[in-house]
Amino acid sequence: MDGVTITTRRAAIAGIAAAATALGLGEIVAAFITPLSAPLSAVGDAVIAISPEGLDRWAKETFGTADKPLLLGGTLVLLGVFAAGIGILARRRLAYGMAGIVVFTAIGVLSAVTRPTAEALAALPSVMGGAGAAVLLYLLLELPAGQEPAAEDPRMFGRRRFMVTAGAAVAAAGVGGFAARTLGQGSMVEQARGEIKLPAPADPAPGLPASTKLKVKGITPWHTPNGDFYRIDTALTVPKLDPAQYRLRVYGRVERELDLSYQDILDMPLIERDITISCVSNEVGGPLVGNARWLGVRLSDILDKVKPHKGADQLVGRSSDGFTAGAPTELCRDGRDAMLAVGMNGEPLPVDHGFPVRMIVPGLYGYVSATKWLTELQLTSFDDFDAYWIPRGWSTPSPIKTTSRIDTPSSSAKAGTVTVAGVAWAQHRGIEAVEVRVDNEDWREAELAAEASTDVWRQWKWTWKDAEPGTHTLTVRAVDGDGETQTEKVAPVAPDGATGLHSVKVTVE
Ligand SMILES: Nc1nc2c(c(=O)[nH]1)N[C@H]1C(S)=C(S)[C@@H](COP(=O)(O)O)O[C@H]1N2
Ligand SMILES: [Mo]
Secondary structure, three states: OOOOOOOHHHHHHHHHHHHHHHHHHHHHHHHOOOHHHOHHHHHHHHHHHHOOHHHHHHHHHHHHHHHHHHHHHHHHHHHHHHHHHHHHHHHHOHHHHHHHHHHHHHHHHHHHHOOOOOOOOOOHHHHHHHHHHHHHHHHHHHHHHOOOOOOOOHHHHHHHHHHHHHHHHHHHHHHHHHHHHHHOHHHHHHHHHHOOOOOOOOEOOOOOOHHHOOOOOOOOOOOOOHHHOOOOOOOOOOOOOOOOOOEEEEEEOEOOOEEEEHHHHHHOOEEEEEEEEEOOOOOOOOOOEEEEEEEEEEHHHHHHHHOEOOOOOEEEEEEOOOOEEEEEHHHHOOOOOOEEEEEEOOEEOOHHHOOOOEEEOOOOOHHHOOOOOEEEEEEEOOOOOOOOOOOOOOOOOOOOOOEEEEEEOOOEEOOEEEEEEEEEEOOOOOEEEEEEEEOOOOOEEOEEOOOOOOOOOEEEEEEEEEEOOEEEEEEEEEEEOOOOEOOOOOEOOOOOOOEOOEEEEEEEO
């Protein structure tokens, strides 16, 4: 070989640098189209979309809400390994490396153009990223190989040039890509959100008696602050909708279609209600539940305007990213406070929780009702359309299971008097009683906070007077507003919600 020697290690680094450059360039180009078309987002989203229901559920159960960072991290590690391989192949023959880049570009392009919301130019970020990677690989591997070695120290010359080229490319793509992510659409939407002044509700939330909230250390706060509210969705990159451009289309089996702007929605009479929402994937005792004060338009007001046809028994909410959830039309207008929410705990919906508009239906799990980033309401039937989670093994809408949770103590307590406390929920039926059991003793009636409405959870507490040293098991169960006692029968989260009783093991000292 007569040019500068290229070591395997250097070839691997060249491959990784080319991949990093491709991702950064892709982010920059995507900032001018839509963040969802960036190669990493597009591929991640495609993986979520095609992953079989079992894998999806496994990821949720194993990683909880950390599944997205893990998916991204895993994708990056895999990409790094392949990129190093491409570099090594390119060292043997540049054409091999180029072929590898073409394959990866194709994966990016295919992922981007098959997203349900793909824009016309969705392929461009991956194509430009791939082109950038090809150029860099050529500069790093082919040019130096053909070049005359410098007289004094051939290795030195080659190494410096290599490091500068690779470093500059990765740094430029990295800084540019990061800037594109943070200064692009996302920050514009955050700014627009910050400038919104929500109108006062025509029908404010009913006043709460002081006794709605218990003063117990360690109990779940009655209102969940927005920053602590659980988040569940399939979005790897959260949709950022500009309220100025926002449209909500109401169509399907209706007498009259509607097309509303964000302002049109704000101009309608707004109601304000405390409503507890929960996720069907919540394990017994789990954290996927929260209570917020929502501000929004009654769904029945919207439905009265469009006049659904007979047989349009399903109201499907579709989000800007293609997710769908379908609720029974009748239930959305049976007098309950089903709404299109624009506000959450006194501020515009946070972007993570569906800004600018989402659906909330008291008494239904989120996956069949609570579409975030809502852009379409479609009147159809359950026979004609399956929403997102239905073909993935989850059932059509069914009532939320009666659930109770012990918040405190969590694992240890001091002997003597111990306050046991938590929350219980059975939205739209309400909670009538909560009972606590120590080990295998009798069930004891807990004290309940006042009921704000049947659509919210109730805090409860029970004073354990004579906690003796040792390990004890505390168990809780609730009775719902229909007088039904929470079942101790254990069921998994799929297909329609977990059952069983929440227990904690407490070491008393
Ligand atoms: N667009 C969109 N909306 C969605 C989802 C989703 O994946 N995408 N997930 C639903 C599910 S399963 C739940 S439990 C709730 C969670 O709402 P939160 O993230 O505001 O708590 O949102 C619902 N709305
Ligand atoms: Mo959910």
